[in-house]
Amino acid sequence: MKKWMCVALLASSTLAWAQADFPNKPVKLLVPYAPGGSTDVLARALAKHLATELKQPVVVENKPGANTRIAATAAARSPADGYTLFMASNASMVLNPLLYKNLSYSTQDLTVTNILVEAPLVLVTNPATQIKTLAQLQAYNKANPGKLNYASVGLGNPLQLATEMIKTRLKIDATHVPFNGSAPALQGLMANDTQLMLDVVGTSLPHIRAGKLVALATTGTQRSAYLPDTPTVAESGWPGFQAATWFGVAVPAATPPAVKSTLQQAIDAVMRKREFNATVISQFLAPKQPQTAEQLQRFLQQDSAKWRKVIQDNQIALDN
Template identity: 45%
Template sequence: MPFTSLHRRRFTGLACAALCAAATPFAWASDYPNKPVKLVVPYPPGGPTDIVARVVAQKLQEQMGQPFVIDNRPGAGANIGAEAVARSPADGYTLVVATTAHAINPSLFSKLNYSITKDFAPVSQLTSGPLVIVTHPATPANNVKELIALAKSKQGGLNYASSGNGQSTHLSAELFSASAGVKMAHVPYKGSAPALTDVMGGQADLMFDTMLSSMPHVKAGKLKALAVTSSQRSPSAPDIPTVAESGLPGYEAIAWNGVLAPAGTPKEVVDRLNAELKKALDNPEVKQRFEAQGFAAAWNTPTAYAGFLQAEVDKWGKVVKASGAKID
């Protein structure tokens, strides 16, 4: 069969299509972003995650020349926002700010409509920070060893407040109880504010809470801080010892934020976002603003963040199972 002009045109068209397909990833990288990017925050405005997201969005907007728009979608233990992003187009224009809750939820909720490890492409961690153990100032325990002794000696044990079932403020305390070999009764509240109010009022014995919420009350003398839950002392409160150094070696529980894109997002887009996040998180102003919230900037590669995320899912899965916590 002779090679006609029609065949030539078809061959040329196919060759162009192949070249275009091969060039697509590079086009993604060079052209991205060419329109506003939505950053979904699965919590209400004003909280720690929202504050972190707005700092990062502002810096990315300055660096990349396109608006990074915050979209608050709270509800269902941070699952509503995460599920919405998991179902979004995998083009890099809809991202979610994930938290420790998203590593807890797979084992806590009987049914989730998304998988945190399969339906997302990890971009980078953003922050890492401890919780702080706080009690009423009159509580007869001034460190972790004394708190453990008090819990063992008090008939019926101690009771601890949390910001809700399955939150890091709940499961950090459960991890503490299991590690220390003590029993403490859980009293869940609808948020940190009412929980802290009852700790300050003496209705609850203690709480594992974020530094952002608790430290203003500690500085005002309304709460007593016993220890932070990270492996290292917090730069925001260097005088407060860690749980591990003050009576419970090996204990660690951190609160973190990170960025996830829908699974299937082009690698070139993920890598571009990762590089821009590194630049943003290295910025001294950003570091300072995070430290004011009790967080440290915590950039890592997509691969490292994926490994970290899986380790967190595994770790908290064991804690949830031991605690017996479950949400239908």
């Protein structure tokens, strides 16, 4: 009996020592997108500054595909020791569980430790429609029944779901036309094959500045710093409207609390760095302030409730 107690005490003390010594080897950051995009740039900036805070290398590993499910599954199945981080988003942590009948991972197996940024969204049209405001969009829809089409990068994508939110609130009818990627979707919009698209600000902004697209409204709680003259949906006559995509960090849920706390505090420190936020802004993303675990949990619950209603109202379900 005493022998087993000694073994248990030894194991417990070894675990405590390992946690106190964390980290003592490189940390891996799984990113569910291909290299080169804004999320990858964000991840590499985080890795650079986080390595300084943790005093260990932080290595970015890209695992794109399947609407973030490949990377999310790998993260959920990783050892819960703090050495595998996941670049989480509302796609992986909120939308996928609501959209897919058979998901290869459970969000219960992952814990969000930090939300780094939001990606501001803008509703755009092309000059040929002569639409410049949401009120004019409603008038166009009424005068041209069945002729309004909207582009997206795929069914169940956060931007497509947010467009459905706009349709419901504005009481307009528009047919969904999915494209294989943002570039062809924008080309179709500029050619007037479609008349609307909700896009991340950073992608559409060069076309807006060139006069090839018209910004109708942004979807945040306040005007975007990148489009200060463009009103929000809320201030255009639909109070309370808000939609955004977000990106953060998650770890396997069984990661020891002390290790989670170390990671959260280190990432919070990165989020306060001027150089990190300069990189965030250069990618047309909006930096977030550090939040407590309770604040994060409340935010995720509210985000899930909002998107669940959109998905249920539009009867959207995806096959694996």
